[in-house]
Amino acid sequence: MTDQAYNPNNSCYRHPDRQSFVLCQRCGRTICPECQTPAAVGVHCPECVREQRAQFAANRRASGAPNGFTVARRRFAMLDQKATVVIVAITVAVWLLDQVSGRLFSSLLAFNSLLLPTQPWRAVTVLFVHSSFLHLLFNMWALWIFGRMLENMLGAWRFLALYFVTGIFGSMLVTFLAPGTSVVGASGAIFGLFAAFFVLQRSLGQNAVQLLVIIGLNLVIGFLPGTNISWQAHIGGLIGGFLMGFVFAQTRNIRQRPLQITLIAATAIVGLGLTAVGYASTIG
Structure with a gap:
């Protein structure tokens, strides 16, 4: 049986000296507790959180008048x-x-x-x-x-x-x-x-x-x-x-x-x- 304690894939991608078995639910990176942001399902890494926020901000800037199509597009963009x-x-x-x-x-x-x-x-x-x-x-x-x-x-x-x-x-x-x-x-x-x-x-x-x-x-x-x-x-x-x-x-x-x-x-x-x-x- 493989000893997971010595598996580099089980180290936080931002803090290689910290062991973790938790993956970002969006990109699959291994992340330690400090790097975890709770999400609706599981946790997300800092990069995915920034990407989501930037995408949401961009959608808001480009949305224009909040008609039905715009609201639907915005909601779809926020889906995981x-x-x-x-x-x-x-x-x-x-x-x-x-x-x-x-x-x-x-x-x-x-x-x-x-x-x-x-x-x-x-x-x-x-x-x-x-x-x-x-x-x-x-x-x-x-x-x-x-x-x-x-x-x-x-x-x-x-x-x-x-x-x-x-x-x-x-x-x-x-x-x-x-x-x-x-x-x-x-x-x-x-x-x-x-x-x-x-x-x-x-x-x-x-x-x-x-x-x-x-x-x-x-x-x-x-x-x-x-x-x-x-x-x-x-x-x-x-x-x-x-x-x-x-x-x-x-x-x-x-x-x-x-x-x-x-x-x-x-x-x-x-x-x-x-x-x-x-x-x-x-x-x-």
Whole structure:
């Protein structure tokens, strides 16, 4: 077992001689008690606090008359989980449009491995379409809970990378294990969030047994007869989530940012490459 007391990543980024296991909920830097500013969720580092204040001041200066659009833009700028909010809003909007258009969006965005050569974007757009209201409700509820926590820990862009890369891994395993099957839903990415959150919690020395139980129960449900659930996408998302979580856990240090970006891109390329291999093997 690694001795965390000698891990430089567990030292305050502003005071290297002070050990701490607390991360800024926005950028992920390790911060000591002196550098912590309480936030709605967790704590923020001095740089993130200054950035928020400067952004808020800039929004106030540029806002002009407080009309409805200005107020909405100001409130959105102050959100700490913009990416999660946007994904949920787009997914709900697509579902509503799908209902009034006679499932047009499902036919355009659903994933089927046979369409990969001509419509490869379906490996990602599948995350935005759902088969029923309950399907949408469960996935968006899970995204709202775990997405906001992960976005606070990772930041918006790393969270978006996690969401879409794990979604690709879900489509990848569907290509291998259920070729020619049409699937919809964000479940692959949701399971990816579960896995990544588990890895990050364990890397911080926190108990994640309850989360492991949740993952297991939801995974078992997908194998029950008559549920019509793509368990292949769930397992693929878990694989992608564990990989991405490991990348984030091992590259926490701010100086490792170039390495982190490289590994994220490499993981995405692996997911896309395996999807192509899966397609070639099923038609060949």
